[in-house]
Amino acid sequence: MKKANYVSKVVFETIVLFLTWILLTESFATSELIFGFLIALVISIGTADLFTEHGLAHLNPKRLFYLIIYIPYYLYQVIKANIQVAVIVLSPSLPIKPGIVKVKTNLKSDVGKLSLANSITLTPGTITMDVQDDELFVHWIKVEDESVEGATESIVSPFEKFLKEIFS
Amino acid sequence: MGINIIIGYILMFIGAFFFLLSAIGLLRLPDLYTRMQAATKSTTLGAISSIIGIGLMREDILIKSIILATFILLTAPISGSALIRAGYKAKSPMTDKTVVDKFKEKEGE
Numbered sequence: 001m002k003k004a005n006y007v008s009k010v011v012f013e014t015i016v017l018f019l020t021w022i023l024l025t026e027s028f029a030t031s032e033l034i035f036g037f038l039i040a041l042v043i044s045i046g047t048a049d050l051f052t053e054h055g056l057a058h059l060n061p062k063r064l065f066y067l068i069i070y071i072p073y074y075l076y077q078v079i080k081a082n083i084q085v086a087v088i089v090l091s092p093s094l095p096i097k098p099g100i101v102k103v104k105t106n107l108k109s110d111v112g113k114l115s116l117a118n119s120i121t122l123t124p125g126t127i128t129m130d131v132q133d134d135e136l137f138v139h140w141i142k143v144e145d146e147s148v149e150g151a152t153e154s155i156v157s158p159f160e161k162f163l164k165e166i167f168s
Numbered sequence: 169m170g171i172n173i174i175i176g177y178i179l180m181f182i183g184a185f186f187f188l189l190s191a192i193g194l195l196r197l198p199d200l201y202t203r204m205q206a207a208t209k210s211t212t213l214g215a216i217s218s219i220i221g222i223g224l225m226r227e228d229i230l231i232k233s234i235i236l237a238t239f240i241l242l243t244a245p246i247s248g249s250a251l252i253r254a255g256y257k258a259k260s261p262m263t264d265k266t267v268v269d270k271f272k273e274k275e276g277e
Contacts, residue, residue: 023231078241082186082213085206089193098202098263121245122212127204128245129253139201139252 008056009048014040015059016051053109066165073162077123084125088141099143100129101151103136105160112167119159126155172224179221186214198263200255208248215240 017040025032044051052058088095107113117128117136125141138155145151193206216237223233 020235023235026231078209078213081209082189085193085209086186086189089189089196089206094196094198096197096202096263098199117249118242118245121208121249122241125205127201127208127252128249129256139205141202141205 006048009052010041010044012056012058013044013048013051017043053111063166066162070162070166074119074122077119077158081123081125085141088125095142097142098140100137100139101143101145101155102148103138103152103156104134104148105136105152105156106134107160107163107167109167112163115167116156116159116163119163120155123159172227176221176223176225179217179224183214183216183218183221186210186217190214200260201252201262204248204252204255208244212240212244215244 014037018037021036021040022028022033025036057063105113105116107116113131113136117131120126120128120136120138127139129137129139131137136156138151140151140155144154187210190206190210193210194203197203197206219233219237219240223230
């Protein structure tokens with residue numbers, strides 16, 4: 001994904017903020033819409049460079065499609081993670097085998113890496129501790145594989161195939 | 169009593185149950201890192217489940233509650249990640265069961 005110019009960033013942020021405004025006010029009165037649009041525009045002009053790097057490129061239909069199928073998949077992983085931790089916590093022998101492993105990612109953009117780190121944190125037994133270039137350090141409550149390749153395969157791969165499409 | 173009220177109660181019960189689990193986890197698990205696992209995961213699902221449960225019972229705030237749940241889902245992992253790293257930098261001891269620590273090798277370079 002290429003870096004976008006300023007106008008594209010402003011338009012993208014205005015769209016996002018305006019949609020959020022409509023959802024929050026739940027009103028389609030003309031005065032509300034005009035006021036919301038003006039506020040979204042003013043904020044966007046001031047903060048577009050901080051808000052996004054790629055601007056309108058995020059609204060590519062293919063990316064939106066993968067984002068939409070990613071959300072239920074993500075929620076399913078969150079629920080699975082909770083049940084897994086619940087089983088560990090409730091079993092009398094406390095079957096833990098914690099450790100910090102290193103995994104690698106192919107994602108290039110900062111937002112992509114952030115999404116990957118967040119997804120890892122909320123899913124089965126793993127918390128991201130640090131991101132350095134293409135390496136992520138992950139605390140794993142039940143280490144199954146200490147090698148970089150094995151850990152990458154079981155921690156990163158399930159998310160990367162979606163995130164690659166959304167953020168590449 | 170409508171079906172949405174019943175689903176709302178069920179979701180709120182699930183939320184409370186996961187809060188209870190994370191409290192048990194905090195008591196039972198041996199070190200800071202494994203406790204953070206219980207704290208970040210269970211409380212996120214607990215909070216989301218409770219909020220959406222309330223949203224279903226009061227339809228006028230359903231959309232707002234979904235937005236609120238989205239923001240919790242986006243921000244909770246960042247705070248968990250920051251806390252666990254802060255704990256590591258402050259040299260919080262790891263449990264004896266720990267099998268591997270790749271982060272130490274990197275920091276030691």
